[in-house]
Amino acid sequence: MSEERKLMVLRAIVQDYVQTSEPVGSKALVDRHHLGVSAATVRNDMAQLEEEGLIHAPHTSAGRVPTDAGYRLFVDRLSHLKPLSAGERRAISQFLQGAVDLDDVVDRTVRLLAGLTRQVAVMQYPSLTRSTVRHIELVPVGAAHLMVILIVNTGRVEQRVVEARSMPGGPEGDELIGRLRASLNEVSAGVPFTAAATELRRLVEDAPTEERPIVEAIVSALGDALVEEREERVVLAGQANLARSGGDFATSVAPILEALEEHVVLLRLLGQLGEDPDAVSVRIGSENPVSGLQTTSLVSMGYGSGLERVASLGVLGPTRMDYPTTMASVRAVARYVSQILDENNNA
Amino acid sequence: MSEERKLMVLRAIVQDYVQTSEPVGSKALVDRHHLGVSAATVRNDMAQLEEEGLIHAPHTSAGRVPTDAGYRLFVDRLSHLKPLSAGERRAISQFLQGAVDLDDVVDRTVRLLAGLTRQVAVMQYPSLTRSTVRHIELVPVGAAHLMVILIVNTGRVEQRVVEARSMPGGPEGDELIGRLRASLNEVSAGVPFTAAATELRRLVEDAPTEERPIVEAIVSALGDALVEEREERVVLAGQANLARSGGDFATSVAPILEALEEHVVLLRLLGQLGEDPDAVSVRIGSENPVSGLQTTSLVSMGYGSGLERVASLGVLGPTRMDYPTTMASVRAVARYVSQILDENNNA
DNA sequence: TCTGGCACTCTCGTCGAACGAGTGCCAAGT
DNA sequence: ACTTGGCACTCGTTCGACGAGAGTGCCAGA
Numbered sequence: 001m002s003e004e005r006k007l008m009v010l011r012a013i014v015q016d017y018v019q020t021s022e023p024v025g026s027k028a029l030v031d032r033h034h035l036g037v038s039a040a041t042v043r044n045d046m047a048q049l050e051e052e053g054l055i056h057a058p059h060t061s062a063g064r065v066p067t068d069a070g071y072r073l074f075v076d077r078l079s080h081l082k083p084l085s086a087g088e089r090r091a092i093s094q095f096l097q098g099a100v101d102l103d104d105v106v107d108r109t110v111r112l113l114a115g116l117t118r119q120v121a122v123m124q125y126p127s128l129t130r131s132t133v134r135h136i137e138l139v140p141v142g143a144a145h146l147m148v149i150l151i152v153n154t155g156r157v158e159q160r161v162v163e164a165r166s167m168p169g170g171p172e173g174d175e176l177i178g179r180l181r182a183s184l185n186e187v188s189a190g191v192p193f194t195a196a197a198t199e200l201r202r203l204v205e206d207a208p209t210e211e212r213p214i215v216e217a218i219v220s221a222l223g224d225a226l227v228e229e230r231e232e233r234v235v236l237a238g239q240a241n242l243a244r245s246g247g248d249f250a251t252s253v254a255p256i257l258e259a260l261e262e263h264v265v266l267l268r269l270l271g272q273l274g275e276d277p278d279a280v281s282v283r284i285g286s287e288n289p290v291s292g293l294q295t296t297s298l299v300s301m302g303y304g305s306g307l308e309r310v311a312s313l314g315v316l317g318p319t320r321m322d323y324p325t326t327m328a329s330v331r332a333v334a335r336y337v338s339q340i341l342d343e344n345n346n347a
Numbered sequence: 348m349s350e351e352r353k354l355m356v357l358r359a360i361v362q363d364y365v366q367t368s369e370p371v372g373s374k375a376l377v378d379r380h381h382l383g384v385s386a387a388t389v390r391n392d393m394a395q396l397e398e399e400g401l402i403h404a405p406h407t408s409a410g411r412v413p414t415d416a417g418y419r420l421f422v423d424r425l426s427h428l429k430p431l432s433a434g435e436r437r438a439i440s441q442f443l444q445g446a447v448d449l450d451d452v453v454d455r456t457v458r459l460l461a462g463l464t465r466q467v468a469v470m471q472y473p474s475l476t477r478s479t480v481r482h483i484e485l486v487p488v489g490a491a492h493l494m495v496i497l498i499v500n501t502g503r504v505e506q507r508v509v510e511a512r513s514m515p516g517g518p519e520g521d522e523l524i525g526r527l528r529a530s531l532n533e534v535s536a537g538v539p540f541t542a543a544a545t546e547l548r549r550l551v552e553d554a555p556t557e558e559r560p561i562v563e564a565i566v567s568a569l570g571d572a573l574v575e576e577r578e579e580r581v582v583l584a585g586q587a588n589l590a591r592s593g594g595d596f597a598t599s600v601a602p603i604l605e606a607l608e609e610h611v612v613l614l615r616l617l618g619q620l621g622e623d624p625d626a627v628s629v630r631i632g633s634e635n636p637v638s639g640l641q642t643t644s645l646v647s648m649g650y651g652s653g654l655e656r657v658a659s660l661g662v663l664g665p666t667r668m669d670y671p672t673t674m675a676s677v678r679a680v681a682r683y684v685s686q687i688l689d690e691n692n693n694a
Numbered sequence: 695t696c697t698g699g700c701a702c703t704c705t706c707g708t709c710g711a712a713c714g715a716g717t718g719c720c721a722a723g724t
Numbered sequence: 725a726c727t728t729g730g731c732a733c734t735c736g737t738t739c740g741a742c743g744a745g746a747g748t749g750c751c752a753g754a
Contacts, residue, residue, distance in 0.1 A: 002695095023747090025746065025747050025748085026747075026748080027746080027747075028746095028747095037696070037697085038696070038697055038698075039697090039698095039747095040696075040697055040698065040699090040750095041695085041696055041697070043747090043748070043749075043750095044695095044696085044749095046748090047748090047749080057747090057748085058705095059703090059704060059705070060702090060703050060704050060705095060747085060748070061702085061703050061704040061705075061745095061746065061747045061748055062704075062705075062746075062747070062748090063746085063747070063748095100571070101506075134488065135486055135488065135494075137484060137486055137496070139482055139484055139498065141481070141482070141498075147482075147498065149484070149496065149504070151486065151488075151494065151506075157496070157504060157506050159448070159498075159504050160447075160448070224447070237608065238608070239586055239604050239607075239608070240601050240602075240604035240605040240607075240608055242604070243590070243599050243600045243601035243604055244599075244601040252590050252591075253590045253600075254587050254590035254591040255587075257586050257587035257589070257590055258587040260586075260587075261584065261585070261586070261587055349726090370716095372715065372716050372717085373716075373717080374715080374716075375715095375716095384727075384728090385727070385728055385729075386716095386729095387727075387728055387729065387730090388726080388727055388728070390716090390717070390718075390719095391718095391726090391727085393717090394717090394718080404716090404717085405736095406734090406735060406736065407716085407717070407733090407734050407735055407736090408714095408715065408716045408717055408733085408734050408735050408736075409715080409716070409717090409735080409736075410715085410716070410717095695754100696753105696754085697752100697753085697754075698751105698752095698753090698754100699750100699751090699752090699753105700749100700750090700751090701748105701749095701750095702747105702748085702749085702750105703746105703747090703748080703749100704745100704746090704747085704748095705744105705745090705746085705747105706743105706744090706745090706746105707742105707743095707744090707745105708741100708742085708743090708744100709740105709741090709742085709743105710739100710740095710741095711738100711739090711740095712737105712738090712739085713736105713737085713738080713739100714735100714736095714737085714738100715734105715735095715736090716733105716734090716735095716736105717732105717733085717734080718731105718732095718733085718734100719730105719731090719732095719733105720729105720730090720731090721728100721729095721730090722727105722728085722729090722730105723726105723727080723728075723729095724725105724726085724727080724728095
């Protein structure tokens with residue numbers, strides 16, 4: 001028995017099953033793929049594959065279906081990414097180029113990915129955790145409030161309003177605000193997020209007693225913004241594709257939709273990338289720790305401006321999915337997004 | 348034949364059908380509701396109701412089901428909002444009070460509504476169209492760029508980066524920026540959005556020739572922000588409830604999910620409120636112009652700070668829904684949200 | 695080690711009958 | 725003029741049986 005042929009058979013099973021969504025039998029296999037052997041031989045191979053836990057028969061007399069392990073082997077060793085056509089690449093690029101701001105980039109990306117793969121697209125907002133402070137702005141709002149605005153190097157903006165009752169009015173107030181703005185930016189502009197937090201806290205200690213309350217308030221608001229933003233966001237698109245995806249999902253799609261609404265878990269999932277940040281990561285079925293998602297696969301990849309992979313994006317679909325194509329799409333989109341973020345960043 | 352009893356029968360049918368989700372027959376009706384008449388009488392009434400197009404029999408020998416018109420009559424004349432319990436009110440209030448910023452208010456609101464009604468919650472972002480400019484801020488970014496920040500009275504912030512090559516560096520630049528900031532705010536602070544646009548445009552004309560390019564760039568960026576934001580956003584939650592809602596939705600939930608992804612149509616729907624902005628608006632089944640949503644009802648209501656109803660929120664569910672309870676929930680949430688926006692606004 | 699053949703096992707769709715819920719209508723009662 | 729009980733009739737639904745079809749496992753031979 002040729003070990004190599006066995007793998008050919010597995011590959012053929014995966015391909016056929018993905019295409020037809022029906023268990024594939026020995027006869028159909030030899031018809032559709034020109035393996036040079038007979039159905040009986042294939043049957044023997046199948047029996048072995050089943051023993052190894054790579055495929056599985058829903059019931060005695062039905063064809064075989066790949067198991068999660070089977071897909072895993074297929075993805076790791078039996079497939080190569082199917083390159084996109086030039087037209088597709090151009091379309092992706094142009095669609096993303098049209099974005100006007102970061103929100104728009106994210107929005108367009110998920111929609112694009114969902115449309116491209118006909119599955120659910122998920123995208124993590126560019127993380128601020130590894131980002132740096134670009135600028136801090138203070139704006140008086142009414143007499144007794146101050147708006148604190150934090151601008152991050154990714155272009156994202158966070159704002160908070162703080163009370164500032166102790167703030168003197170008129171020119172004195174303006175002078176104070178100007179001074180605070182200057183020192184805030186001095187210690188934190190260009191500084192990575194985590195470092196900035198401690199630097200800012202030192203400012204509070206150094207402040208003269210009468211300015212303590214207001215500096216305290218501002219710094220604590222900034223701290224809030226960091227933490228708040230650290231628990232990041234995800235954006236989804238293409239949920240309709242779930243329902244449309246026909247006979248998959250033995251049970252209803254409800255548990256999956258539920259899981260998708262738990263943004264916190266999604267974020268944890270997306271956060272766990274493979275070692276190589278430039279490779280597409282695939283989490284198949286039960287490899288997936290989340291309860292509702294054990295019949296789905298997550299194909300994801302990091303993206304971000306510069307060398308840092310700030311966040312990741314991907315698609316979620318039935319384990320029975322076209323991995324080569326999906327992986328290629330995810331990779332292409334991740335790269336284009338990175339590129340666009342780069343441009344915006346250096347601009 | 349008592350006209351009044353006929354309506355009682357309709358009401359009973361709606362109530363039973365909503366509860367059991369099965370067509371209701373004459374026998375079941377007299378058992379469950381103590382109408383003082385026999386099943387045969389009820390049958391006669393039913394025949395009439397059917398003739399009037401208020402109910403409908405799925406097939407010859409099955410119970411009756413309300414039509415869209417039947418629900419409409421029920422909502423308009425046969426039901427009153429079921430008041431929430433004190434505990435529920437307190438829970439809503441507390442949950443919303445915890446919000447830290449506008450995004451968080453919106454996020455919490457949709458999740459709350461979805462949980463409360465076990466349906467899909469939709470919420471329009473507080474519109475900027477009817478809003479006023481609170482403040483405009485200019486922040487230099489690097490040597491040749493300027494970030495333009497627009498702060499709106501709802502607390503929302505929009506930012507744009509513009510090129511400013513012609514901007515002089517050093518103290519002169521700072522002076523220029525200070526002057527521009529002052530005049531921008533002079534003409535637009537507190538001014539309603541639409542008026543602000545024209546005011547700003549006049550600034551360009553009045554600018555001295557050498558400052559023209561930069562003023563032009565800033566104003567055009569602001570104009571962009573207005574238009575961009577005019578095509579507003581919706582936030583959804585509870586899509587899983589769709590799939591969970593059991594036997595409803597003859598077809599699959601796919602078309603509904605699809606429709607929900609078309610944010611533009613959703614916005615148009617939410618935009619069409621009834622005359623009375625303080626009343627709950629109900630759009631039932633086919634009253635709904637959107638193709639995918641003809642088996643669903645939309646219960647919505649305006650909200651906003653002050654007297655203005657800036658935007659609206661609501662829930663979407665099967666036409667077979669518990670209208671009194673749903674309407675009460677939507678109204679309660681809309682009111683609390685308005686209240687919270689008010690507080691943030693006046694603070 | 696491969697191949698053809700054959701018996702065996704399942705699932706799935708169809709058919710028909712029994713069932714039951716519910717209606718429509720009629721004739722009688724109030 | 726309504727209301728009521730009765731009764732025949734209609735149709736979906738359920739259930740079991742049955743046959744067809746697909747696919748396997750295994751064996752004996754090349």
